[in-house]
Amino acid sequence: MVNPGKRMHILQALLALRHGPGAAILPPEITRIHMDFALKWNDGHLGPRKFWKMCLPRLKFWNPAVPMLVNRTSDQSAPAKMSIYFRQAALGSDTPSALTTKLSELPLARQPHSSTSNEHPAPEPEEGERVVTIDMKNVHSDDILNEFLTKTGATLVHPxxxxxxxxxxxxxxxxxxxxxxxxxxxxxxxxxxxxxxxxxxxxxxxxxxxxxx
Structure with missing residues (x-):
């Protein structure tokens, strides 16, 4: 049997992951999310870093099927941008579902993944996708979240x-x-x-x- 103290810590961690800033369900037309920002917090990258630390885990918890990649660079002067990819209303022959299948067939080393050395900056939208961006540089994490919710139409999750x-x-x-x-x-x-x-x-x-x- 789990002792009460340990159970309390587990419950606290679970509730903290389920609820708070970033706890939202994305609409089905969102295919993936990509964040680009610098490794360190200075020069306007504090807001993106806090969003990544505080909000992105909750978004991933509630939307496990949506790929969420983070690409970081050592260049502090670089832009800080979030790219949100949407499924187009009129799909072409290369739909996002087909794109997902195509990516999964790539060797693991070639599949896009989060990076701390600027290996995978935000790609151009595929056929059947459109992209909406958020300029995160010198922006507070709360304001980034508000703009994200507005542009995605995500539904907030309440306890x-x-x-x-x-x-x-x-x-x-x-x-x-x-x-x-x-x-x-x-x-x-x-x-x-x-x-x-x-x-x-x-x-x-x-x-x-x-x-x-």
């Missing part, structure tokens, strides 16, 4: 009543844990202070004894 109860219970447990930590810290600090006082008293007693010998 169920049971999940809301679990969230409140977790908050109460976290508040209680914070109080318990504060009490324990005070106890430990008091013990250490008493030990220091005793050590000083012993040193003074030893000094007096040596002076009288």
């Amino acid at each position: 169920t009543p049971d999940e809301q109860v679990e969230m409140r219970q977790l908050e109460e447990l976290q508040e209680k844990a914070a109080v318990d930590r504060a009490i324990m810290k005070k106890y430990i600090d008091d013990v250490k202070r008493e030990e220091r006082i005793l050590a000083i008293a012993r040193q003074e007693a030893d000094a007096i004894k040596m002076a009288n010998d």
Whole structure:
């Protein structure tokens, strides 16, 4: 049986992944998402980095079938751009489903994947696709998310009543844990202070004894 503390941590991690910024279901016409930004946060790349860290995992959780690639570069002066690919209303002969099949047939080493060395910048849309871009450079992650939701028409996911109860219970447990930590810290600090006082008293007693010998 999982102990209550471990269960609480697992539940907390699951709820944090399921709900929060980026928890949204994408419309079926979105075929893939691609992010390009620099490795470090400075020079306007903080917003994209925070979106990648905080929002993209939730988007992937709710949309596991949608490929989401992140291409990063060491060039801090490079643009920061998100590319959102949509299925066209009138499909050509090379539909996104056919494209997916074609990509899956490539050797693993040649398949597009996330990169930290600018190996896979955003490609041009395939036949039967159109692309919508978001300029993320010098933009706060909240504003990136708002523009993303507007341009994709994604549907926000809200906690169920049971999940809301679990969230409140977790908050109460976290508040209680914070109080318990504060009490324990005070106890430990008091013990250490008493030990220091005793050590000083012993040193003074030893000094007096040596002076009288």
